[in-house]
Amino acid sequence: MIQQDMPSAVQNSTARAPVDADALRTRFVQQLSDMYRDEVPLYGDLVDIVRTVDASVLASRSLDPSSLPVRHSLERHGAIRLGTAQEMRQMARLFRIMGMHPVGYYDLQIVGFPLHGTAFRPVSERSLSANPFRVFTTVLRPCRIASPSVRQLAESILSKRQLFSPRLVELMAKAERTGLRSRACGGEDDDGNDGDEVEEFISESIKIFKWHSRSTVPLSTYLSLLREHPMVADIVCFPSAHINHLTPRTLDIDAVQDEMIRRGLPAKECIEGPPAGRKCEILLRQTSFRALQERVTFVEEKVERNGGCQGVDGTHTARFGEVEQRGAAVTKKGRELYDRLLMSAMRMKETAGRRMDEALRETFAEYPDDWETLRKDGLVFFRYRVRAKPAAAQLSLGGESGAAARMEDLIRAGVVECEPITYEDFLPFSAAGIFTSNLGGDGRKICKTGANGDTRAELEAVIGQPVLCETELYHGLQNASVEECERELGLKEILLPA
Known part of the structure; x- marks a missing residue:
């Protein structure tokens, strides 16, 4: 059994208590957040903005921060992109140990990305209340890479990558078999080791999500993959599945957007999701600041300086800041209405040259905006x-x-x-809008399309369990x-x- 002090955010006493998957997940998220703040200082600025805005919202309602559920301040979602079926299979195991399960199938071919995936997250009422950490996890589909030579190159490079260290694989097997031990509870494990396996598990796991400023490929290879698709280059050319954003939740995303602009952060022009101004928030609204252009050293075996092999400096754009405001989960009927109105707004934008926010406000006037009607009409859970x-x-x-x-x-x-009930999942078009605005270009021009069997079943076979x-x-x-x-x-x- 895992034994450890409860994290401060969920600790009710100073007594030692068993750490279950919920507490393990919380400790992981806190360390991941610390790492990401060090790597992307603007993430820290964004978290500060969210806290300031939320405090202002609560004050306007004559409330204090203690009135919010515990989950609110802890809540984060991340996104990673994997390269192979083996990586996806191992990642599903890792998340399962932390109480996270695959929910929802997302085929990003609909927006021109050669990826599909799912969101790993808690599913029980108890676990969601403790910490609803979720990771939007996609995996490359080589069959969607248009160029056969680039497809072969990508598969060759990825076949040599090892995201999971041998020690992490060992700890995962131990966690699945008998559970991990922590020094906090005293005693040795089955092998006589008195080390803290819980902390080691977290530190080894964090390495998968860490950014590396040195590429595993030459600059020419990177540029070839980049021309095919920015996401292919991002997935293939680095030694980790670096987390590309870590998203806090806010009470007022419009105020956060305004404050980002006021502080000079490179904010996205519009907020993705349902329109502003609704009294009853539904589904998910998201905005971001544009991706960073980060310095990268590319491996160049032919370049020699002072008798040794040196790299070539370049840049890569992938990681960005994102914030979200979550509303109510809608029923099948409610989602069908949402999708229809969204499509109408998109057509209005394309054919009539309307701003997207204006088109959304006009079309969504049809969507009821009081809780009683939403409940009686069976639109919201x-x-x-x-x-x-x-x-x-x-x-x-x-x-x-x-x-x-x-x-x-x-x-x-x-x-x-x-x-x-809070919506815990994602919206494909909103996610794609965020990704596209940060990567640049139009993926639909360079992603091979066409049917390729039951793609959901394909992903489930890779993960080894149903996608809920x-x-x-x-x-x-x-x-x-x-x-x-x-x-x-x-x-x-x-x-x-x-």
């Missing part, structure tokens, strides 16, 4: 809780004790309260809350709006 417990006969249809009751009647009577459906997960959370209300109120059934 809700979590239900009992507020009071009158006699069951007073609640049930026809006055029969233990029978069915309508959720609307229970809410109207003040017996049950509800709140929208996000809508079904939200539906399950809603149903679980309804069933809990039924048990507490002694009712056989509570009927939701049709």
Whole structure:
């Protein structure tokens, strides 16, 4: 069993307590955040902006930071790009040890990227409340690289890369088999080793996400891959799967955007996702500052200075800052409406020359913007809780004790309260909009297209487990809350709006 002090953000006492996957994940995220802040100082500036904006929002509501759920200040999402099926398979194992599972399938061919992937994240109510860390994880699909010679070159380079150190692979196997031990709990492991395996596991894992300013290929190879697709170059030419952004969550993304601009950060022109000005936030809104142009040394075996092999200096653009505001999870019906209105806005922008934010505001006027309508129309998932417990006969249809009751009647009577369930996942077009604005160019011109079988099944075969459906997960959370209300109120059934 893993034993360690709980991280300060989730520590309730000074007593030693077993660290489960949730606590392990939190410790990992905190160290990852520290590393990324050192590598990308603007990330630290962005976090400071978010904290300032959130404090202002809370003050305007006469609230203090303690009124926010624990998860809010901890919450981050990252994004990585992998090169091979083996890397994806190993990454799924690593995330599983930290309580993260593949949720949602994303085929980025729709926006011209030769990638597909999933989001690894917690799925249970308890784990999401503790720390909802999520990583949008994509893997290169060589069959989508248009040039056969570039495809062969990329596969050859990646076949020699080892993201996972032998020690990390050993620790992962140990974690899966018997669990890791920490020096904090005392004692030795099965092999007589008194080292801190938990800390070693985290430090070895962090190395996968670290930026390296030295490429594994010559500049000419890098440029060849870059011409084919910027993401191909980013994936293939470096020794790690460097995390390309680490995203905090804010209460007011429009205010963060304004503050980024005021401070001179190279902010994206518009915010991705639903339009501004809604009273009831849905899904996900994201913005970013543009990717950094970072110095890189490229391996050049033919260049010799002072009798030794030297590298050639160049630059690479990949990592950027991002911030998000999360709204409510929508049902299948709600998502279909969202997608239709988004497509209408995109057509309006392309055919009528309208600004995207203007087009979104116009088309999304059709999307209801009050919680009662969103709930009654079945557009948003809700979590239900009992507020009071009158006699069951007073609640049930026809006055029969233990029978069915309508959720609307229970809410109207003040017996049950509800709140929208937070959307924990991603929007492909929003993610692609962020990526494209940071990498530059139009990937759709250089990505091979065409059908290639069941791509979701292909990814599941690589991971070795099913990719969970996000809508079904939200539906399950809603149903679980309804069933809990039924048990507490002694009712056989509570009927939701049709």
